[in-house]
Amino acid sequence: MITIDPMRLGGALALSSGYLAMCFAIWRARAARNSVPAADADWLVVYASQTGSAEYLAGQTAATLTTGGLSARAVCMSHLEAGALSKSGRILFIASTYGEGDAPDSGARFAGETMDSAPDLSHLHYAVLALGDSSYTNYCGFGRALDGWLAAHGATPLFERIDVDRGKASALAEWQHHIGRLAGTADAPDWEAPSYGDWRIASRALANPGSAGAPLYRIALVPLDGALPVWEAGDLAQLSAPADPEHPREYSIASLPAEGRLELMVRLQRREDGSLGAASGWLCETALDTDVIRLRLRAHQRFRLNGNAARPLIAIGNGSGLAGLRALLKSRIDAGHGDNWLLFGERNAAHDYLCREELQRWLAAGSLARLDLAFSRDQSTARYVQHLVREHAQTLRNWVDKGAAIYVCGSLQGMAGGVHEALTEVLGRETLDALTAAGRYRRDVY
Structure with a gap:
């Protein structure tokens, strides 16, 4: 994988090196389609x-x-x-x-x-x-x-x-x-998942008061024993709800360990009969700050920065997907990288502009190079985050030519498919396949 950061080279050198990098990635993807790995195992x-x-x-x-x-x-x-x-x-x-x-x-x-x-x-x-x-x-x-x-x-x-x-x-x-x-062995150890730890809610705030959509809460949790475990941006938290302990729910982690807490962005779910979702209802409304939250961490290798840590980052998402994107952006900002671009969509700017103050602060400080927003209900014709991809097609192509990685996080229905289709139109299927093969196009959608 290419490790040079082309955006720092400047001028014609940046453009030429980005072009050559993309050509190599496309060639490598084509070659992979025609190659057969050696049969080095039975x-x-x-x-x-x-x-x-x-x-x-x-x-x-x-x-x-x-x-x-x-x-x-x-x-x-x-x-x-x-x-x-x-x-x-x-x-x-x-x-x-x-x-x-x-x-x-x-x-x-x-x-x-x-x-x-x-x-x-x-x-x-x-x-x-x-x-x-x-x-x-x-x-x-x-x-x-x-x-x-x-x-x-x-x-x-x-x-x-x-x-x-x-x-x-x-x-x-x-x-x-x-x-x-x-x-031929019966004594192999059980494949036990990591055990749950005991956590508590340190703070809980409604992030979208007055929204036409379901309530979304920003929830901070800390371990009962006071010692934060280690995780990376992109990782997931698994929570075991008391009403349904057999099936853990997974949430993108919105914070980094250095911030002293584990933050989630949780959308309150309701069933058709109006009852609260087993996990979201517990986290958002039922659990008290004295209740024990059973939680464990899970590494999400396919959404970590890994080899993309020094690359420009194009972060695309909607709704609670901002959780995973926020952690990725914070990780790069803390490392001194300001070549970050966030494209984010929600319903109304007045009620659903999540993390508004923080994002505006990052933008003013140069920690975000670009911030493009789509609020679907603020105009007569619905406008979604995939529309931003098409509207800024040339800029997006320029960023990709300069080595950028694309991370998408948010809802599977509507957003994920719409963004993928828009990226295919803007970049071309062959280029998007090459980015996927190189680990420069990653998605965490649900």
Whole structure:
């Protein structure tokens, strides 16, 4: 990955180096489509992950196989080509589902290209662990589609597909049992997730009083023992609600450890019967500052800055998605980087301009190079954040040519698809694919 920060070079050198960098990224993406990774392991564990769960489980799966003396390697689906399937005899797939049955970003090209082909897979033995959320209509849709595609082209299942509803422990234990049998070991340690810690609410404030939308609260939490754990911008907090402790809810973390608190932006949810959501209702209204909040952190590698830390940042989002973007921006600002551009959308400027004072302060200080806002209900024709992408197309192309990374955070319905479509129009599908392959286009949408 390119580590030079082109925006600091200035003038023609910046433009030429950015152009060459993009050409190289496009060439690399094309080359990847025509390459086949070496078969350097008897077992491949292929994962398609959006927030990191599948990646973590793939690592645990490969480790268990290795413990049994087998040669195993975990590989992201974005790095697996159709040709690799013909060279591999044993593959374990761990597939998340994104939105209403779609492949996650890391599996999108495999779903769109490889699964559109008809290879002979009669030599292949496989198994599928499908991760999903039963509250969605197409529960585990991508994992099920993958399983069906493999079987339809002659591959032989090692055991039936296992569907996991929001990380259900019994389903994961079943998968681990099968993996232990394949590895010939029954004494592998359980794949236990980190334990929950005890936290309390330090402050809670309504961030959008008078809004036409659902209330959104900015909530600060601190550990009961006083010691903050370590996390990075882009990471997630998992909360176990007393009314539904078996299915943790995930929220983007809006703050950094150096700020002395863990902040969330939580939209209050109501069911059709008017009752409060189990987790959002507890956090936003029911919990007292004396109540214990059961919370744990989860690294979200695909939304961390990582190799993009020194690159210009284009942050795009709406609503509570500002939480994840705010942490990324704060991290870069604290590191002395001012080449940050935020494109943000909400309903009305008068009621839904989240973090107004802070954003304006950053803009005045030069910590934000640009701030473009779209308030959908402040004019007769609705205007969303994807409209900003199109309106500032040339500026966006210039930023990308100068090495910028694009991070998108917010609602899956409407915003995510609209922004992706706008970026495809502005940059071109080939360029957007190249940015994805280079880790310069990342999304955390829900």
